[in-house]
Amino acid sequence: MNLVVLCKSWNHKKVLEILAALREQELRVRGLVALAAAPEKKTWTDLARKTHEKSVAYLLRHFRKNGAVDSTGTNGFIAVNGVTPEFHLPMPNGQLPARQNQPAGLTIAEYAELQQIPIAVVKDLNSAECVAALQRLETDILLLGGVPIIRANVLAVPKICTLNVHMALLPTFRGMNVAEWSIYCGAPAAVTVHQVDPGVDTGAILYRERIDVSDCPTIATMRAKVSRQQHLVLAKCTRLLIEKKLVPEPQQKEAGKQYYLMHDKLKKIVAHRLARGYHHHAP
Amino acid sequence: MIALRSTAKQLRDLIEMRLYWPSHLRIGLQDYFDWRAPVTTLQPNAVHLQAAMDWLCRAQEATGDGGVSARYRLSKNWAASYPETTGYIIPTFFNYADLTQREEYRTRAQRMADWLLAVQHENGAFPGHDVSAQSEPRVFNTGQALLGLLRAFRETGNEIYLQASQRAGEWLTAVQDPDGAWRRFAYYHRPHAYYTAVDWPLLELFAVIPKPAFRETARKHLDWVLAQQQPNGWFDKSGFKDDATPFLHTIAYTISGLLEAGALLEPDRPLENVYMQAAKRASEALLHRFEIRDFMAGQFDRQWKATVTYSCLTGNVQTSFNWLRLYEFSQDARFLNGALKLNDYVKSTQNLTSRNPGIHGGIKGSQPLWGRYIRYSYPNWAAKFFVDALMRENRLLAELYHREGLA
Incomplete structure (x- = not known):
């Protein structure tokens, strides 16, 4: 395999x-x-800003050294x-x-x-x-x-398929910063392994696992714990898939929402909940 | 030939901006070199709010008649007073007076309302443009003036504002077409979906004067607008003239009218009515477009694809306000999240250092200055919607933090 x-x-x-x-x-x-x-793109705008921040000498040095755009x-x-x-x-x-x-x-x-x-x-x-x-x-x-x-x-x-591990329960939380959104919405921290289709986090679900983050006092520690856990779960699911012990469960498109990068003013609420010890008691 | 024409246009633009004025040159250079970079380091909302309110006060003082100057133009300084936007600036001033407990803003709002009475036509309508030139009565402008008059009545109890409101409402009812659209006395004599922002004041008027015709006129037009909506949330006929790629400004008007009308028609279960759902569908599409690009374009096409690279700042803050309202109704925090980001973006474009009173604290029509929407100008409605959005953000965040036990 x-x-x-x-x-x-x-x-x-x-x-x-x-x-x-x-x-x-x-x-x-x-x-x-x-x-x-990614190559660092050098545009006239960057140069203008850097010249403003530094000096004209910077501009001259830059052209002598780099030319227009770095190679890939x-x-x-x-x-x-x-x-x-x-x-x-x-x-x-x-x-x-x-x-x-x-x-x-x-x-x-x-x-x-x-x-x-x-x-x-x-x-x-x-x-x-x-x-x-x-x-x-x-x-x-x-x-x-x-x-x-x-x-x-x-x-x-x-x-066979493409597998991804997602840092929250699917189909409820699709998109980005979903670990934070889970806490914000009062849902359990979790990871979901799913097959990948051309949609955003819409492929069939193979496995879900909740993660206790009550010992994570900050967003960084919570993300680190969920991240560590998600790769263990991904590896475990890969083994189970190879052994044909997992059945994919298709997602309903309407069953979830797509979330986006969370603003710092909302992260403040997530951080506050984590600092107090976040527990999720729902079944 | 094309290069020549382009150069000529650039030269014309430079002359129009009066770049020989140091304050104009400075903002011109800022936008020319990197219009995507923030002009201002983000300050607490109160700082941005006060700067925008100060700008609006200067815009009122600039005309001397009690109305608010339509815009500060880099080409010609302050414009004359504009009845339409003075109308909806009135509630903003009353709200700010409540927030700051400063009577000065209430007095200013009353002066605006008195000026509106002075420019109202005999038949109850309001003129279509600023008062520098004669203009025929206009449906949309009358609706917006109505918002101000009704608020002035609620705040002061002075019947004169109510009588003026009634006459405006009766004129709006009289000039509506049988299918619910307004074509006569409409901008470019075409029907517009964004006239939902006329339905909302009519429903506010109905709440004070329960004459069924006011509610029916609003409902008929709202239903006409629903018939313009596509399955992807898009509204046909939502532009001034260019319905293929309208400005975000008029799209946001369409949504706000539906939201507020929906809330007024069914206050107990606002989210369940068709108008609110229509507004939500369009708002979701805009939210997705904004979030995946981390930028809000100034114009869109029927597939919600951005058709321009500039941002319509007025439309941004109107949209932010709509999202904040949707959050209030639905508790869907994705809308609050998007609104916070849009507000930050517009805050980052507000100039807080210029010594030019027309620039300091104002909000540009477009970012960069030469974007197609109200180019080279600081319109008063951009500042007004900016103030509305920041005040609403402050209130909602304060409630949220309070519930969480956060300071």
Whole structure:
């Protein structure tokens, strides 16, 4: 079974958590497909602002150094050596030792190299380039690790399905900042694993799990806990799906609402509820 | 040829903006270099509110007749008083007087109402434009003046305002077409969905003078507007002239009229009536468009696709107010959330440093200045809707925080 992880950046904590969770379930990853880092766009407006903030000398230096626009990232499969990753996987027993001046464990790059997990970096996650990378990896199940909306051309590649884990109960809370919206609306904190279709969080539901956040005094700690938990649940569901122990439950479109980024003035209420110890008592 | 024409237009624009005035040059440069960047660091709402109210007071003083100048134009300074918007600025001033407990605003509102009496036509109608030129009576403008007169009556108990209101209401009833639309004395002599903002004052009038004709006139037009609504929430005929891509300003008028009329017709269960549901459907579409782009465009097409890159600031604050009202009726916090963001955006465009009294505290028609809606100007209705939206936001947040036990 070829599992492929699609993510915004291969060198991100989310990927680390997904890889660690999959390893816990003894699931092997066939490959990672990630978005190349966006080039910093230099426009006349930026230059005008920076010149105002700094000096005319900055403007001259900028042109001497950079020209108009930076080049984009690397395309296709890349070697993992020589990259400076930020995050570290816990080291599996009997494998590479910790190095001096570095946290114990393996970097994502080292882990990928050790496990022979190829990493493809693409300019656009909905591009033909991405489709080709997924086809080359002979993807059976595609796991999404915090990506923007994925279009039908990419969703058509996996032979079995695409899975996503969502930080709230579906179908009630679709969209963004849903962990916060759940608390705001007095609902339980939860995660939902669902198949992905071209809509926003509208694919068939495979599994839901509530999370106790009464020990999370802030939004950051609550998000961290839900985030950690969601990847464990995703890995568990992937195993259950492979073993054909999960039945997809289609969503009713009208059953939920789409939520958007929450304004700080409303986050204040969420933070207040968490600080007091948020409990949800409903069944 | 195209390049030449474009250059000529840019030159004309520069001359029109009178960029040789330092205050004009400054805002022109700000918008030219980065109109998406905030002009102002966000301050507490009270600061933005007071600045906008001060601007409105200066707009009233600029004309000397008691009415409120229609706009500050970069090309020609303050315009003459505008009956339509002076009408709906009156409730804003009474509300602000209640909020601040300052009589000064109540006195100003009364002066506005007295001026309205002076410009009302013999037949009860109000003129269609500012009073610098003769204008035929207009349905929409009469409806908005009616809002001010009714509020002046409620605040003062002076029957003269009620009599003027009744005459305005009777004229509106008399000039309606049999199908419920208004074509005679309408803008461009075409029927408009945004005349729901006339139905609402008519229903307010019915609450004070229960003459069935007032309610029936409003209902007939509201039903005509419902027939213009598409399944995706869009209202046909919701523009001034360009119904294919109307301004957010007139879309927001359409929604506000439906909301307020719905609430007046069925105050016990407002969300259950068809007018409120129609308003909610359109508001949901706008909310989605705004949230996914993190920007509110100034014009939309029938698929709710943005057709321009500028923002109509007046429409933004009107929409924000509509969303706040929907939140009040439905407790759907997504509307409150969207309104908070829209208000922040408009606050970030309010100039709080200029020494020019026409710019400081005012709200531009468009962001950037040369957007198609009321270009190069600061209209009084933008400031009025901005004040309304911030006052409503303050009230709702205070209630919410109080319920949560937050300071």
